[in-house]
Amino acid sequence: MRAVMETTWGEAPVSRALMSLTKADVSRGRRIADFFSGAGERVEAGDGEFLFIVLDCLEDRPRPRGTIADAFRECDGPGFLKMAMNIRYAEGLLSTETRVYATDDRTRRRFRTYWLVIRAASGLTRRSMLRAIRRRALGRASAA
Numbered sequence: 001m002r003a004v005m006e007t008t009w010g011e012a013p014v015s016r017a018l019m020s021l022t023k024a025d026v027s028r029g030r031r032i033a034d035f036f037s038g039a040g041e042r043v044e045a046g047d048g049e050f051l052f053i054v055l056d057c058l059e060d061r062p063r064p065r066g067t068i069a070d071a072f073r074e075c076d077g078p079g080f081l082k083m084a085m086n087i088r089y090a091e092g093l094l095s096t097e098t099r100v101y102a103t104d105d106r107t108r109r110r111f112r113t114y115w116l117v118i119r120a121a122s123g124l125t126r127r128s129m130l131r132a133i134r135r136r137a138l139g140r141a142s143a144a
Contacts, residue, residue, distance in 0.1 A: 003137035014128035
């Protein structure tokens, strides 16, 4: 799990190239986990697992006050997307999964359209990140 926290965008060139299209700060030396923590909040989910959570509102209104974790649990009004991405290491397997919950039908339809556009690139990004983390964990990290 230390490799998860230490791997940089420079070690995952495919991920870095795709994420740079979003104008995100994916500089070579920036750690991938810091990027996700900056977009949301990292929660320790137990042995061998980190959970990154994000709450986004597609409507023109502010996110509820408090931590993202508090707002994530309490927010159920229309227009919100609750997103959680984990990185898990168990039984020799490193994996990641993202779950998205839209609080109403309109938001769900809007997200579905977005997902159709980015789905393939998202899969490539994840595979590139997981390969980079694996290389680092095995002591074969490329120079960042």
